[in-house]
Amino acid sequence: MxxxxxxxxxxxxxxxxxxxxxxxxxxxxxxxxxxxxxPTYLLPHPVDIAKACYNYIFGTPGExxxxxxxxxxxxxxxxxxxxxxxxxxxxxxxxxxxxGRLASVQKLMSSTINxxxxxxxxxxxxxxxxxxxxxxxxxIFLVALAAFFxxxxxxxxxxxxxxxxxxxxxxxxxxxxxxxxxxILLPGAMPxxxxxxxxxxxxxxxxxxxxxxTGVPNGxxxxxxxxxxxxxxxxxxxxxxxxxxxxxxxDHLLKTSMKFCFKSARRMP
Amino acid sequence: MKPxxxxxxxIKPETPKTTLRIKNLRKVFRTNGSFLTVxxxxxxxxxxxxxxxxxxxxxxxxxxxxxxxxGFLSPSSGTVLLNGSPVTGPGPDRCVxxxxxxxxxxxxxxxxxxxxxxxxxxxxxxxxxxVEHFLSLVGLSEFRDYLPREISGGMRQRVAxxxxxxxxxxxxxxDEPFASLDAQTREEMQNLLLSLWxxxxxxxxxxxxDVNEAITLADRxxxxxxxxxxxxxxxxxxLPRPRKRGKSEFLFFSNKLYExxxx
Numbered sequence: 350m351x352x353x354x355x356x357x358x359x360x361x362x363x364x365x366x367x368x369x370x371x372x373x374x375x376x377x378x379x380x381x382x383x384x385x386x387x388p389t390y391l392l393p394h395p396v397d398i399a400k401a402c403y404n405y406i407f408g409t410p411g412e413x414x415x416x417x418x419x420x421x422x423x424x425x426x427x428x429x430x431x432x433x434x435x436x437x438x439x440x441x442x443x444x445x446x447x448x449g450r451l452a453s454v455q456k457l458m459s460s461t462i463n464x465x466x467x468x469x470x471x472x473x474x475x476x477x478x479x480x481x482x483x484x485x486x487x488x489i490f491l492v493a494l495a496a497f498f499x500x501x502x503x504x505x506x507x508x509x510x511x512x513x514x515x516x517x518x519x520x521x522x523x524x525x526x527x528x529x530x531x532x533i534l535l536p537g538a539m540p541x542x543x544x545x546x547x548x549x550x551x552x553x554x555x556x557x558x559x560x561x562x563t564g565v566p567n568g569x570x571x572x573x574x575x576x577x578x579x580x581x582x583x584x585x586x587x588x589x590x591x592x593x594x595x596x597x598x599x600d601h602l603l604k605t606s607m608k609f610c611f612k613s614a615r616r617m618p
Numbered sequence: 619m620k621p622x623x624x625x626x627x628x629i630k631p632e633t634p635k636t637t638l639r640i641k642n643l644r645k646v647f648r649t650n651g652s653f654l655t656v657x658x659x660x661x662x663x664x665x666x667x668x669x670x671x672x673x674x675x676x677x678x679x680x681x682x683x684x685x686x687x688x689g690f691l692s693p694s695s696g697t698v699l700l701n702g703s704p705v706t707g708p709g710p711d712r713c714v715x716x717x718x719x720x721x722x723x724x725x726x727x728x729x730x731x732x733x734x735x736x737x738x739x740x741x742x743x744x745x746x747x748x749v750e751h752f753l754s755l756v757g758l759s760e761f762r763d764y765l766p767r768e769i770s771g772g773m774r775q776r777v778a779x780x781x782x783x784x785x786x787x788x789x790x791x792x793d794e795p796f797a798s799l800d801a802q803t804r805e806e807m808q809n810l811l812l813s814l815w816x817x818x819x820x821x822x823x824x825x826x827x828d829v830n831e832a833i834t835l836a837d838r839x840x841x842x843x844x845x846x847x848x849x850x851x852x853x854x855x856x857l858p859r860p861r862k863r864g865k866s867e868f869l870f871f872s873n874k875l876y877e878x879x880x881x
Contacts, residue, residue, distance in 0.1 A: 520707070523738070
């Protein structure tokens with residue numbers, strides 16, 4: 350075998366790596382379900398899940414319960430996730446960058462932020478329901494609140510860790526402060542900012558489900574709660590899988606679009 | 619109508635005018651309540667087009683002096699005048715080549731060189747033409763699209779040199795820029811600096827603790843001493859260029875500098 354073929358093979362094995370754990374998991378699941386040791390009301394057979402999933406996504410609405418609801422649920426959830434995430438980004442990035450650069454702002458904010466950060470998101474739920482009622486506002490509030498902290502903290506860390514010599518180099522080449530912020534500071538903080546955004550988006554999905562558990566009629570979190578009450582464990586599992594897949598896809602889209610838009614994200618070490 | 623001034627019949631001889639003038643410079647740092655005088659009674663001037671080396675052992679305040687000249691630090695007292703006007707902050711008329719790597723890691727070689735020029739020229743084609751010119755001056759035309767992390771340390775310092783020379787600074791400040799390079803690369807860089815200096819005739823202030831480097835480069839060497847940092851002596855190196863290290867005149871100067879280091 351030549352070296353080139355060897356690396357090619359190596360490469361294709363490498364590309365397979367992400368699929369190994371899910372595949373093994375599904376195989377084990379199938380085998381265990383096949384033995385009949387676990388009753389189906391606790392863990393349905395993968396084939397039944399696949400059927401439920403197909404029906405949920407492609408079925409005709411109204412034909413059976415949950416059939417064909419995917420599109421409207423997904424759209425409702427996506428709107429909530431991205432509105433909350435957008436609020437978190439518009440507050441978290443500028444505040445984080447500023448507090449990363451100015452010691453006084455950092456001092457002003459850090460105790461409050463770190464205090465609030467340690468409050469579990471679920472504790473906000475009752476308060477949010479009183480303030481905003483049941484529905485989209487509560488969900489957006491919870492998502493924005495949860496996603497804010499990783500975005501803010503990572504932007505601050507990124508801004509703080511930008512090599513001061515880069516800023517000095519910019520100043521000597523005649524770059525004024527505002528331009529320096531966009532030409533040097535933000536690109537320099539990009540690796541940390543991107544980490545914060547990805548963590549924030551991941552948490553957004555988690556808090557989406559929390560926000561939707563409260564009795565909104567539609568959404569991916571809502572059907573999970575709904576299915577629990579109706580004893581449809583297959584739909585619960587379908588909901589979990591769909592949220593995992595959508596979370597993974599949105600993370601990938603975030604990374605790709607940041608790399609498309611910013612040189613500093615594209616050329617990250 | 620006013621009569622025009624009579625044409626000046628006698629053309630003045632080209633006297634190099636003073637570019638940089640440092641008067642009674644003093645820098646005191648405060649550390650945990652106690653004061654440390656890092657620089658004291660620094661007085662010297664640099665003529666336009668001169669190559670000056672500031673030479674001294676580490677800790678003598680030579681880098682602090684350079685930072686003040688660059689405008690990154692302000693002096694405790696005294697003044698720095700550039701063509702008669704006081705220096706108040708960093709600016710493209712006094713550019714620095716740092717010892718450390720300070721290229722922007724997210725920009726390619728040519729984008730790094732174009733960085734400062736974007737503030738001065740609007741027209742894109744003019745920028746890239748100028749960048750190409752400086753790329754070829756430092757011998758990096760083939761590496762224009764590489765990222766800093768993809769090229770060697772010596773190449774990165776070439777880029778650092780090109781990105782400031784392209785701004786046509788009145789004074790080029792160099793803070794031990796070749797100290798972290800291997801001996802051969804360092805010598806190459808010294809030769810490159812000299813050939814660029816001959817072509818572009820900018821003024822250079824070069825901080826170093828390397829005896830051979832100081833003698834290879836300098837018209838004048840300012841010797842600095844420690845605590846407090848003062849300029850103890852000035853040595854005029856009147857050797858013809860290019861200077862060869864093995865020659866007896868060169869050795870004469872290097873012995874002299876080594877002796878100064880001992881005291």
